[in-house]
Amino acid sequence: MNPKYSLWALSWPVFIELLLQTLLGTVDTIMVSRISDEAVAVVGFANQLFNALNTLFMTIATGAGILVAQRLGMKRGEDARTIAIMAVSACALVGMALSVVLYAFASPIAGLLNVSDELLPLWNVYVSHLGGGMFLTALIAVLGTVIRNTGNTRGPMYISIAMNVIHIVLNYGFIFGALGMPKWGLLGVTVSGNLSKLFAAAILLYLFVFAFERTIRIRDFRVFDASLFKEVLKIGWPLGINMSxxxxxQLAIYAFLADLGDKELAARTYMNTLESFCFMLGSAIALAVQIQIAHLFGAGNIREAYRAAYRALAIGLGFVAACALLLFLFGRPMLGLFTKDGEIVAMGVSLLGLNLLLQPGKMLNMALGNSLNAVGDTRFTMYISIGSMSVIATGCSYWLGLHAGWGLIGIYCCMIADEYVRGILSLIRWRGKKFLLKGSGSGAQGRFEAAPAIHL
Structure with missing residues (x-):
């Protein structure tokens, strides 16, 4: 196997990138908390909306990324190049459409999501301005995904470092009026966010141009191969529904929290920031193993692909469990960095023990779910997501959190149950090897028995 597709080579740059994104989110939250706890609640709620809309272009980006890795494993570089070009074009169009909608209809969207009147002015500022730059988010997502799946995970990492530095400096200036910049408060967060994303999108586009053996030209963006794009959608649409x-x-859960009160909403936002430190390394490993398995699967190395999932799971479980334990021990002072409201801190502290159970379930779900996606078994992960998230994550959260009066504790219990249900079902599916062998053709069984051990 090409050394650049080893788990270590793929995962550590992704981890650094996720770490920086998490640190950026933490610094953002700390800076925004100096404006008000209401501003934090708006940012947390609005980001869930952005995440929901991101699935419209991530459907294409993720499906294209898997196929790029598979085609490169098959030594079909021109097909991989064509798939990547079409994905960038499609995601850019979807991103532009979302930018227009968010900029023009922030208030009506707030009404649909039951945003309180107290939060509405801040909501309109944040959603209309940052949402207006959604096309930049779309470009960063698809360009980064395609580049990583060529085996180059370092390039997006370096760009992420630069983007984060720019964003933090501009955030500090625009929020507090420092460094000779105007004091714009929450508006400053949106301005710094869009400027840093513009920088990242431009540099990623430059890397993309040289990502394949043949340089990509402007005229190449007119290319459209219906059969290849159909393959992208065949893998991508179940992934899109899964992400949706x-x-x-999560958006529904935030709406439930909004019904509970602004303090509960702020507490969940702060905890979400802290939790991200627990699973970011697990996420990096899960993303890396998806790229690795897709490449191995495309090359016909079925035994290596099968074992790679378990190796990634074992490594990931060790890391996320250790991080969750550290958060349990030091969570109270860390929450104190965000807010001095004793009631909000107490709510967050009450969730630290449950987080010890939540993070291993997330790792199980991410590692095995991504492994299934890598070999094209995306419909299975879609089916279990529809069932578990609608019934357990959403329905039971409403019942326990609001109807039964358990509040945040009840919602967290449902989140834990959802992760383990999906993770265990994915594990059973992977152990069956049904889609793994079926998708690789008639010679798969022999290659499964004869292939050598995987590289770390």
Missing amino acids: CWVFS
């Missing part, structure tokens, strides 16, 4: 289930369940 998750983000819409």
